[in-house]
Each structure stands twice: as structure tokens, then as C-alpha cells.
Amino acid sequence: MARHPGRPELKAFGTFVELTNLVGALGFQQTVQTLSGHRLLCIDEFELDDPGDTVLVSTLLGKLVEAGVALAATSNTLPGKLGEGRFAAADFLREIQGLSAHFRTLRIDGEDYRHRGLPAAPAPHSDEAVTRAARHIPGASLDDFPALLDHLSRVHPSRYGAMCDGIQAVCLTGVGPIPDQSTALRLVVLADRLYDREVPVLASGVPFDQLFSEEMLNGGYRKKYFRAISRLTALARDAKGLADVASSGR
Structure with a gap:
């Protein structure tokens, strides 16, 4: 060059x-x-x-x-x-x-390293446990999941990274299935930005592998959705123990 x-x-x-x-x-x-x-x-x-x-x-x-x-x-x-x-x-x-034509391919096969030999992600917590953890963890955010999705619709995705800067943990209550594809794609971007910054995610509601409908997981954006599930699951695993620490008062 x-x-x-x-x-x-x-x-x-x-x-x-x-x-x-x-x-x-x-x-x-x-x-x-x-x-x-x-x-x-x-x-x-x-x-x-x-x-x-x-x-x-x-x-x-x-x-x-x-x-x-x-x-x-x-x-x-x-x-x-x-x-x-x-x-x-x-x-x-x-x-x-x-x-x-711009690339020379180097192929690396293997299973998703984020879950290789690691325990399953913890089950979702209760709303009370998540709220308590948010109050005890310095730098933690606390959001109701539907309200967060609504907020994302009013912020350009290029600014999601700045939204995550300085946050030490994300606490979400009421996590539920994503209602439509536009909302789902915005959540994918947020999951990527949180994963880039290694921000643990503590949540109540449904497990992250139930966020996207079967239609979404079989559609054209399926790789994005599976990546988001993988990354959010890894961040949920990183958050394991935060609720216990909060409940113990340590």
C-alpha cells in the first residue's frame, strides 16, 4: 500500500x-x-x-x-x-x-468462544433483586426494558456507544420479547456497544435467548440476533454475583 x-x-x-x-x-x-x-x-x-x-x-x-x-x-x-x-x-x-476482491480470506473455524467450557448464564432475577443491585453498585444504570427500547428509538445508533460510556453495570427490569424488527436491530447495536465495553448486564424478565421471535431468528438478520443473544448471555454471566453482593450489603 x-x-x-x-x-x-x-x-x-x-x-x-x-x-x-x-x-x-x-x-x-x-x-x-x-x-x-x-x-x-x-x-x-x-x-x-x-x-x-x-x-x-x-x-x-x-x-x-x-x-x-x-x-x-x-x-x-x-x-x-x-x-x-x-x-x-x-x-x-x-x-x-x-x-x-478487497480481501484475502483467512478462515478460522470453531465454536463460539464466549461460551466454550463456561457455565450456563444465570436465570433472570426478580425485579426487586435487580433494583436493589442497581442501588448498591456504583455507576450502575437502572432501566425498565420497554422504556429503554422506546428511548433507543429516539437516539441515533451512532450515539449508543456514548450512552454506555462510564456505566459500570446495566440493570434491566421487565425484559420481554422484542415487538418488531426495527426495535430488534436497535437492541443489537446496543448489545454490541455494551459488549465492546465489557459492561455486565443484570436483568429480570425472560432469558435473553427468548428476546427474538422464531420468525426473526429464521430471517435475514438471524446472524445479528444470534450474536446479540450470545453477547448478552456472556454479559449476564459476567453479572452473576452482583445481585448477591447487593443483597448481602457488601
Whole structure:
């Protein structure tokens, strides 16, 4: 990769969702201008879920490669298989093949490391236990789950990370099934931001593996939903003991 004389060797890391959210917040041209000054862009959880993202990301990464930006990405899908089972991927072969051409594939197989050899996540707690824990844990937040979902609908997903900064534990009461796909996708973004920051989640209500309907888990966004379940379950495991500590007064 050619280096630009005098250009700072900037590097950037973000998830695929954060990248698309950045375009939504800054606009396409400003995003290209901002990221073109970097030497390396690392993208986690790279996935194509709809035609809009396919065209957007294909064009964006093409512009960045032309500007000399090196790319690295992780994905649960091989580059040539991106978009399969989510939309009419055959209609976007040019874009998908163009994306694939930017990468050399290194395949790593194995089970989800977040749950390898670890005990099952604890069962949901009572509302009283979660509320008590929130009052005893410094820096903990306390939210009613439906109210949190409503709040997320009024905040741009690119700002979810800032919402999580400084929070030591998330306490949720009344966790229940997600009513619709738009709400579900917003929760996926929040789960990613909490997981990035290793914020434990203590909750009452239904277990996290019951958040998404069978239709959602069999649909085009299923990988996102299974990732959210996996990550929230890991964070619930990290929160094990917080309720006990609060009840003991320690």
C-alpha cells in the first residue's frame, strides 16, 4: 500500500454497523474524506443484510482502497457468500464480488468462544433483586426494558456507544420479547456497544435467548440476533454475583 508523504499513520476500528451509522451521521462524502486520511481501517462483524448496505459499503470501501487505505475485517460469512439468504444477492453480484476482491480470506473455524467450557448464564432475577443491585453498585444504570427500547428509538445508533460510556453495570427490569424488527436491530447495536465495553448486564424478565421471535431468528438478520443473544448471555454471566453482593450489603 502506498503511503502518503507527511500523512499521519492513523488507524480506525469499528463494527460494520458503526461504519454504516457513520455514513448516516456524516454523509457519504464526509465519511470518505474522514476515513481516507487513515492508513488502516478494521471492520468487525462484517455482514450484508440488505441491498442498500451492499451498494453503500461496496462504493465506500472502493473509494477508500483507491485512497490507499488498507482494510481488515472479521465476518461469520465468507466474502463470496455475503448476502446469501438475506436478500436477492444474485442481483448484486457485481458489488459483492467487488467487495470480495478487497480481501484475502483467512478462515478460522470453531465454536463460539464466549461460551466454550463456561457455565450456563444465570436465570433472570426478580425485579426487586435487580433494583436493589442497581442501588448498591456504583455507576450502575437502572432501566425498565420497554422504556429503554422506546428511548433507543429516539437516539441515533451512532450515539449508543456514548450512552454506555462510564456505566459500570446495566440493570434491566421487565425484559420481554422484542415487538418488531426495527426495535430488534436497535437492541443489537446496543448489545454490541455494551459488549465492546465489557459492561455486565443484570436483568429480570425472560432469558435473553427468548428476546427474538422464531420468525426473526429464521430471517435475514438471524446472524445479528444470534450474536446479540450470545453477547448478552456472556454479559449476564459476567453479572452473576452482583445481585448477591447487593443483597448481602457488601
